[in-house]
Amino acid sequence: xxxxxxxxxxxxxxxxxxxxxxxxxxxxxxxxxxxxxxxxxxxxxxxxxxxxxxxxxxxxxxxxxxxxxxxxxxxxxxxxxxxxxxxxxxxxxxxxxxxxxxxxxxxxxxxxxxxxxxxxxxxxxxxxxxxxxxxxxxxxxxxxxxxxxxxxxxxxxxxxxxxxxxxxxxxxxxxxxxxxxxxxxxxxxxxxxxxxxxxxxxxxxxxxxxxxxxxxxxxxxxxxxxxxxxxxxxxxxxxxxxxxxxxxxxxxxxxxxxxxxxxxxxxxxxxxxxxxxxxxxxxxxxxxxxxxxxxxxxxxxxxxxxxxxxxxxxxxxxxxxxxxxxxxxxxxxxxxxxxxxxxxxxxxxxxxxxxxxxxxxxxxxxxxxxxxxxxxxxxxxxxxxxxxxxxxxxxxxxxxxxxxxxxxxxxxxxxxxxxxxxxxxxxxxxxxxxxxxxxxxxxxxxxxxxxxxxxxxxxxxxxxxxxxxxxxxxxxxxxxxxxxxxxxxxxxxxxxxxxxxxxxxxxxxxxxxxxxxxxxxxxxxxxxxxxxxxxxxxxxxxxxxxxxxxxxxxxxxxxxxxxxxxxxxxxxxxxxxxxxxxxxxxxxxxxxxxxxxxxxxxxxxxxxxxxxxxxxxxxxxxxxxxxxxx
Amino acid sequence: xxxxxxxxxxxxxxxxxxxxxxxxxxxxxxxxxxxxxxxxxxxxxxxxxxxxxxxxxxxxxxxxxxxxxxxxxxxxxxxxxxxxxxxxxxxxxxxxxxxxxxxxxxxxxxxxxxxxxxxxxxxxxxxxxxxxxxxxxxxxxxxxxxxxxxxxxxxxxxxxxxxxxxxxxxxxxxxxxxxxxxxxxxxxxxxxxxxxxxxxxxxxxxxxxxxxxxxxxxxxxxxxxxxxxxxxxxxxxxxxxxxxxxxxxxxxxxxxxxxxxxxxxxxxxxxxxxxxxxxxxxxxxxxxxxxxxxxxxxxxxxxxxxxxxxxxxxxxxxxxxxxxxxxxxxxxx
Numbered sequence: 001x002x003x004x005x006x007x008x009x010x011x012x013x014x015x016x017x018x019x020x021x022x023x024x025x026x027x028x029x030x031x032x033x034x035x036x037x038x039x040x041x042x043x044x045x046x047x048x049x050x051x052x053x054x055x056x057x058x059x060x061x062x063x064x065x066x067x068x069x070x071x072x073x074x075x076x077x078x079x080x081x082x083x084x085x086x087x088x089x090x091x092x093x094x095x096x097x098x099x100x101x102x103x104x105x106x107x108x109x110x111x112x113x114x115x116x117x118x119x120x121x122x123x124x125x126x127x128x129x130x131x132x133x134x135x136x137x138x139x140x141x142x143x144x145x146x147x148x149x150x151x152x153x154x155x156x157x158x159x160x161x162x163x164x165x166x167x168x169x170x171x172x173x174x175x176x177x178x179x180x181x182x183x184x185x186x187x188x189x190x191x192x193x194x195x196x197x198x199x200x201x202x203x204x205x206x207x208x209x210x211x212x213x214x215x216x217x218x219x220x221x222x223x224x225x226x227x228x229x230x231x232x233x234x235x236x237x238x239x240x241x242x243x244x245x246x247x248x249x250x251x252x253x254x255x256x257x258x259x260x261x262x263x264x265x266x267x268x269x270x271x272x273x274x275x276x277x278x279x280x281x282x283x284x285x286x287x288x289x290x291x292x293x294x295x296x297x298x299x300x301x302x303x304x305x306x307x308x309x310x311x312x313x314x315x316x317x318x319x320x321x322x323x324x325x326x327x328x329x330x331x332x333x334x335x336x337x338x339x340x341x342x343x344x345x346x347x348x349x350x351x352x353x354x355x356x357x358x359x360x361x362x363x364x365x366x367x368x369x370x371x372x373x374x375x376x377x378x379x380x381x382x383x384x385x386x387x388x389x390x391x392x393x394x395x396x397x398x399x400x401x402x403x404x405x406x407x408x409x410x411x412x413x414x415x416x417x418x419x420x421x422x423x424x425x426x427x428x429x430x431x432x433x434x435x436x437x438x439x440x441x442x443x444x445x446x447x448x449x450x451x452x453x454x455x456x457x458x459x460x461x462x463x464x465x466x467x468x469x470x471x472x473x474x475x476x477x478x479x480x481x482x483x484x485x486x487x488x489x490x491x492x493x494x495x496x497x498x499x500x501x502x503x504x505x506x507x508x509x510x511x512x513x514x515x516x517x518x519x520x521x522x523x524x525x526x527x528x529x530x531x532x533x534x535x536x537x538x539x540x541x542x543x544x545x546x547x548x549x550x551x552x553x554x555x556x557x558x559x560x561x562x563x564x565x566x567x568x569x570x571x572x573x574x575x576x577x578x579x580x581x582x583x584x585x586x587x588x589x590x591x592x593x594x595x596x597x598x599x600x601x602x603x604x605x606x607x608x609x610x611x612x613x614x615x616x617x618x619x620x621x622x623x624x625x626x627x628x629x630x
Numbered sequence: 631x632x633x634x635x636x637x638x639x640x641x642x643x644x645x646x647x648x649x650x651x652x653x654x655x656x657x658x659x660x661x662x663x664x665x666x667x668x669x670x671x672x673x674x675x676x677x678x679x680x681x682x683x684x685x686x687x688x689x690x691x692x693x694x695x696x697x698x699x700x701x702x703x704x705x706x707x708x709x710x711x712x713x714x715x716x717x718x719x720x721x722x723x724x725x726x727x728x729x730x731x732x733x734x735x736x737x738x739x740x741x742x743x744x745x746x747x748x749x750x751x752x753x754x755x756x757x758x759x760x761x762x763x764x765x766x767x768x769x770x771x772x773x774x775x776x777x778x779x780x781x782x783x784x785x786x787x788x789x790x791x792x793x794x795x796x797x798x799x800x801x802x803x804x805x806x807x808x809x810x811x812x813x814x815x816x817x818x819x820x821x822x823x824x825x826x827x828x829x830x831x832x833x834x835x836x837x838x839x840x841x842x843x844x845x846x847x848x849x850x851x852x853x854x855x856x857x858x859x860x861x862x863x864x865x866x867x868x869x870x871x872x873x874x875x876x877x878x879x880x881x882x883x884x885x886x887x888x889x890x891x892x893x894x895x896x897x898x899x900x901x902x903x904x905x906x907x908x909x910x911x912x913x914x915x916x917x918x919x920x921x922x923x924x925x926x927x928x929x930x931x932x933x934x935x936x937x938x939x940x941x942x943x944x945x946x947x948x949x950x951x952x953x954x955x956x957x958x959x960x961x962x963x
Binding site for chain 1: 667673675689691717798805808822825827831832
């Protein structure tokens, strides 16, 4: 690295100091259309001198072309970056802008005011620490103000800055301001928003934005910028119990195995005990890796890799925790409906919470919340932008916390399995312990109905080949990839089945046949349940495999020959079986003293001499896609 | 399976298993600049690493779009951290238009060698045969050699997620784009119907042929990128640093004469000026700025006191404010 000369070095140090010792304040602006949100942000950018010459030039020419403010800059044009927005003079989608002052850095999300774009406003709210709510001093608190404030409350935003805008148009009337403050404060209180600061402003004129307005001497509170620069929003994320939703298992050379994720809450140190949920297995933290290298302790917000002291089974979707999280299969939650397609009671959605995907059925809708009165109304469905409280039944246990305690562990989305649209944002209120409510609709549940629910074509991927050919390795990789893209699959591994289901069977021809028959029957049941079943079994006899094929529906049996030659299998000998067979310790071992009959017309042949296991897994996935199984 | 003891792994003597600077993919973590990294940058770093891991976990065949520029350098550095000490779970893809600065290609090949990562270089061969001169026809060149080429590469390799280094502070339509940005089977972006993006939860479901563009640096600014490069000592193409280079003045921009293919227009003369580049692309379309900033600290100081935005040096973005949105709708990155 070239060392800076002292003059540059001094300047650089000053600039780095300006970077600040804390992360940027993330805030959003919301409020009804035309209340002046974009104008306010444009003014903040302009006054903090974040606009560069070419941007100012462009703003000037755009103001002439599209502007609504005569010869002045139309600051809204800085934010409304989409062509349609500029043409229609409205904000459609949330825009993110960055600016900094001497005291703090900011990321601001400008969110749309129109009701039809509420989902984009929710996008901004979900990551904001603070919200600036604008109201037009002439109009006061209107329906859209209430809707947005309600969403702020729902999303757990604890800091709200109410900017009563266009004070110039009400002659800077102190009483008008006071009346709006009273009405808004009572609304915020009902919604559980703790910290409300109210400022009278004129965004266009710059009053009380950066500098104190001379036109409202009766107001002695902070300006918008004073408040934004000094407000303390850091929550108690670090003091909470430790939570790490596992994102990714890092397995690399020489048996390294680390669990990667971003700490959702709390902190943990090397040596501390942790529990893996939902399995409940316990271990200790052996080492912690952060972006900066090894670390004795990590805390909420950090992306880390954990090494555990014990060899236990952990995968994506599991949660490492200290203290007990909720492990639930039934939940009560608030939902904000985001899809034009209304909620379908009794239908199943894909639910994504933390790093876990589960199937979720809305088993009951408790009520809908009326935006104006905040009353709870009876309802049978939720339409676009509706807020309601519902009960969800999950198809597998979910490790979570209530949203009030943790955005990261208590927020979720519901995805429509067919349209792939995000149907709802959800906030967990509590876990339900009784399986009291049945789904609303009873339907005849057939194989095809089950498959449709899973958005896949069930089948058996039958991996046949010699011992040591790589069947289990490849099947495992395929299993993980399918799981990672939300497919429902299950791996039946010949070796593992011999510990349980087939533990009473030996290796004689009859026992081998029985071993296969049982495995095939289990696979058949799973296909009937709509799963993609992966079977890794030597299955040496052609006739037996053909029997399995015949017992399944057309295209349901996919015969995959892992065609590693015997010499190579003997060379790899991962379990030492060949060595023992040749030594005479294993009788009837396939390839040594028992025949292997390769498939004559395999659906897929995997050449492990040319391709790696990863590449072979790619080929299987490509086959499944081409055959429209997934 | 043989697993070594995690407690041994944590000890500094455990050789290749040690969570140290040296990974399976070469030495990517150079000596730090000495200055402590700020909490602000740490936060951005943690967020980007989280996003990169989500891509690896949620897609069947992701790829990292490596354009050789400073943002790509940061992206690659973050990816190496995200999967350390393992290998990158995706390859790099460079869409080569045939008109990149020679120093960029040399830098690319050197980085790939040093890090031991997989690189796919894609060139639109049919497009190459059209022999489009970027100086004469910049829009067509970009469309054929960049946009079309990218679509081809994604199609040919079956990538379902392409990770890019775009930032929201770069340009107005990017300020509106999601971190996980959906593309139709025709690679189109539909800005009016973006999926809501709530908390850290991304709707990554795709139908056949559809794909996702993912921007882990969305929340970084140009200043953040430079600070991070400085503090982490990340290698960058020397073109970012000022040096005497042969340039011609053309349409108010300084264009470097990188090879003999640049045809001089009447009245143009090549002269040597001390210049550097704020962004890197095809050399006939990338304007240089006059500068004497020959070290990173000088660049940072100059950048932060500059009065023009970085994309100004891109001839292709200039025509009208919404031109990037239009290009993105058509499949430009």
